Amino acid sequence: MAMEDPDRKTEVVLLACGSFNPITNMHLRLFELAKDYFHETGKYKVIKGIISPVGDAYGKKGLISANHRVTMAKLATKNSDWVTVDDWESSQSVPQIKLLCGSDILESFGVPDLWKSEDITEIVEKYGLVCISRAGNNVQKFIYESDTLWRHKNNIHLVEEWITNDISSTKIRRALRRGQSIRYLVPEVVRAYIEKNNLYSPESEDRNAGVVLAPLRNVPVTPRTNRH
Amino acid sequence: MKSRIPVILLACGSFNPITNMHMRLFEVARDHLHQTGRYQVIEGIMSPVNDNYGKKGLVSARHRIAMAKLALETSDWIRVDPWESKQDTWTETVKVLRGNSHKSYRSGDPTYRGLDLAQLQLKQALLARLGLQVINPLQSSLGVHKSRLFLNQKVPGLPELKLLCGADFLQTFKTPNLWKEEDIQEIVEKFGLVCISRAGSDPSQYIKDSALLTQFQHNIFLVKEWIQNEISATQIRSALCRGLSVKYLLPDSVIAYIAQHNIYTEESERRNEGDLLQPLKLHSTGVTPLSD
Numbered sequence: 001m002a003m004e005d006p007d008r009k010t011e012v013v014l015l016a017c018g019s020f021n022p023i024t025n026m027h028l029r030l031f032e033l034a035k036d037y038f039h040e041t042g043k044y045k046v047i048k049g050i051i052s053p054v055g056d057a058y059g060k061k062g063l064i065s066a067n068h069r070v071t072m073a074k075l076a077t078k079n080s081d082w083v084t085v086d087d088w089e090s091s092q093s094v095p096q097i098k099l100l101c102g103s104d105i106l107e108s109f110g111v112p113d114l115w116k117s118e119d120i121t122e123i124v125e126k127y128g129l130v131c132i133s134r135a136g137n138n139v140q141k142f143i144y145e146s147d148t149l150w151r152h153k154n155n156i157h158l159v160e161e162w163i164t165n166d167i168s169s170t171k172i173r174r175a176l177r178r179g180q181s182i183r184y185l186v187p188e189v190v191r192a193y194i195e196k197n198n199l200y201s202p203e204s205e206d207r208n209a210g211v212v213l214a215p216l217r218n219v220p221v222t223p224r225t226n227r228h
Numbered sequence: 229m230k231s232r233i234p235v236i237l238l239a240c241g242s243f244n245p246i247t248n249m250h251m252r253l254f255e256v257a258r259d260h261l262h263q264t265g266r267y268q269v270i271e272g273i274m275s276p277v278n279d280n281y282g283k284k285g286l287v288s289a290r291h292r293i294a295m296a297k298l299a300l301e302t303s304d305w306i307r308v309d310p311w312e313s314k315q316d317t318w319t320e321t322v323k324v325l326r327g328n329s330h331k332s333y334r335s336g337d338p339t340y341r342g343l344d345l346a347q348l349q350l351k352q353a354l355l356a357r358l359g360l361q362v363i364n365p366l367q368s369s370l371g372v373h374k375s376r377l378f379l380n381q382k383v384p385g386l387p388e389l390k391l392l393c394g395a396d397f398l399q400t401f402k403t404p405n406l407w408k409e410e411d412i413q414e415i416v417e418k419f420g421l422v423c424i425s426r427a428g429s430d431p432s433q434y435i436k437d438s439a440l441l442t443q444f445q446h447n448i449f450l451v452k453e454w455i456q457n458e459i460s461a462t463q464i465r466s467a468l469c470r471g472l473s474v475k476y477l478l479p480d481s482v483i484a485y486i487a488q489h490n491i492y493t494e495e496s497e498r499r500n501e502g503d504l505l506q507p508l509k510l511h512s513t514g515v516t517p518l519s520d
């Protein structure tokens with residue numbers, strides 16, 4: 001029987017959802033920043049990070065096959081001892097799971113019909129959010145202006161990145177289309193994989209052009225693709 | 229078909245430590261020069277500053293060179309040059325440029341076959357010391373003018389050596405006593421600058437504010453970095469001291485090296501505290517210390 005340990009820290013798992021199209025150093029930084037943040041509070045211990053690339057049925061423009069996106073994410077996290085890709089199995093203790101994201105996701109809560117309001121409530125009430133953003137952002141204002149978010153603001157952890165890092169996947173894909181270097185912006189193994197498989201082109205960027213994002217459609221979606 | 233001018237990019241700096249951003253500067257500069265259609269970048273050189281520079285928190289060049297070598301292992305065109313760090317004392321940037329252009333001519337690279345470049349270089353240097361300008365260095369009997377002390381090294385077929393830097397570097401030209409005016413002139417006139425700045429900043433203003441830079445603006449390439457990635461080495465060192473993660477900001481091999489040798493500590497950060505930078509010591513006439 002385990003002794004009660006008043007100093008025992010709450011175990012936390014960080015889950016990041018997104019396109020990861022492709023994964024970049026910025027995505028990977030989110031995990032590192034969040035982990036440092038929780039450890040510095042002295043109350044939490046981050047035991048795992050999970051990258052969960054969205055399914056192809058999400059329908060986002062320029063989204064290439066999930067098979068490639070998962071492979072690149074796995075390559076990128078190969079030398080991380082705590083961040084993995086979507087294959088975590090539960091351990092004996094029940095850690096808290098928190099959604100890890102950038103300020104763009106938090107602010108997307110405000111986009112009409114993109115999120116079900118009960119889902120937002122469940123996320124911030126039952127799980128919790130770790131939101132990484134840059135200095136001078138609008139996130140606090142956004143939380144203030146939302147009754148749901150305000151009510152659960154103790155469960156929304158805001159972390160400011162101390163290095164401003166603007167390595168968005170969109171910019172990476174744009175650079176690739178223009179024959180520009182992406183070295184040192186994504187892990188080298190990811191860069192090599194992209195080059196070898198010639199993943200991003202004007203054609204791939206046109207995928208899903210004109211298609212409505214899955215959550216915005218009025219069609220039933222399978223649980224696997226219902227990310228929001 | 230018009231052939232491209234070969235270019236070598238040289239970056240001077242502390243590299244204390246080297247970061248992904250330093251390496252990005254090279255990649256961005258190369259892409260830009262290639263996309264003009266006029267240049268072919270054949271080499272990138274990183275030249276870490278001498279320990280004698282006197283900057284606060286500067287760790288031994290031995291480590292800074294080792295880290296840069298680790299970081300550049302995956303690059304097939306950028307290398308570290310320890311020459312500057314091995315000198316007895318701090319060397320002016322313009323001398324590092326001169327030293328490297330001399331070396332590249334003697335490298336035996338097939339690009340320069342047919343020209344006796346070492347001799348050419350020596351002739352030019354000698355004439356320069358006499359205050360003479362070489363009009364056509366390829367002629368065996370040289371026509372000369374008494375002129376200002378500068379050389380024209382734009383010889384067809386030879387690579388042009390350019391100084392690679394960030395926009396903040398341009399700004400330092402205005403710092404009193406940090407630069408000699410004639411050195412700035414030689415850098416922008418004889419060599420040229422490739423200056424990377426982030427979206428949202430406008431370094432062309434520094435050029436407009438300076439008559440000298442305006443005069444040679446054709447030799448200053450302003451390149452915008454649209455993918456913001458500002459990794460301040462100072463913040464990196466501070467993070468390391470506090471046990472925060474710098475993964476994905478520096479190569480893993482560099483992070484491992486730093487941990488293994490325990491390079492950045494509170495003590496290392498206090499090195500040279502209160503000291504004047506070496507160029508300020510040399511050029512100043514009793515000015516109060518400036519913080520860098």
